[in-house]
Amino acid sequence: MNPEQARFNMVEQQIRPWQVLDKAALQVLSKLPRELFVPQAYQALAYTDTEIPLGHGQTMVPPRIDARLMHDLLLNGSEKVLEIGTGSGYLSALLAGRAQRVISLEINPDLARTARANLQRAGVTNVDVRVADGSLGSAADAPFDAIVLGGSVAEVPQALLQQLKVGGHLLAIVGSDPVMCATRFTRTADLTWQSKVLWDSAVPRLQGFAEPTRFHF
Secondary structure: HHHHHHHHHHHHHHHHHHOOOHHHEEEEEEHHOOOHOOOOOOOHHOOOOEEEEEOEEEEEEHHHHHHHHHHHHOOOOEEEEEEEEEOOHHHHHHHOOOOOEEEEEEEEEEEEEEHHHHHHHHHOEEEEEEEEHHOOOOHOOOOOEEEEEEEEEOOOOHHHHHHEEEEEEEEEEEEEOOEEEEEEEEEEEOOEEEEEEEEEOOOOEEEEEEEOOOOOO
């Protein structure tokens, strides 16, 4: 099957049924060649509903997860977005298609280097991939219109919520196996945030984020 047909099938069979119905979001997904972001050894899996190993203990989540993360940030094309956990750069490229500028923080230098090369191959020019501890965000570039975490965390650090503009959204998959929920946090005023649980999904952990302490009796 050629990549165009595989991409069409991915959108129709995996992504639309996952409530990604926004036309602009679907257009980005339909045009972006996912095979450019998948390691050579796993090219046959580029459009399948499965996790793909990236090395360094990291994986690409299934396309429907990245599609929902991009879709549920409610982007309109004018935003400055902070992404935590670049991975292969696929979600970065999706975000870049729906925002003005993306700053993406990746803790692993090898993954950051590969993601930069993948984005360049795909002709994506409005993503700035940096090697950094994403749990701290990027205060020097704040405030952001939107922040998205590309993997799961036990809880969202207050430092990241503080880097949102008033009216901005942060989207993260929060919780611990087996119960994790994609949650959208909206900054409603200087000192207030609202959160809304959107959907359930268990995905791998982001590196560098604190786990809750276990109590011993």
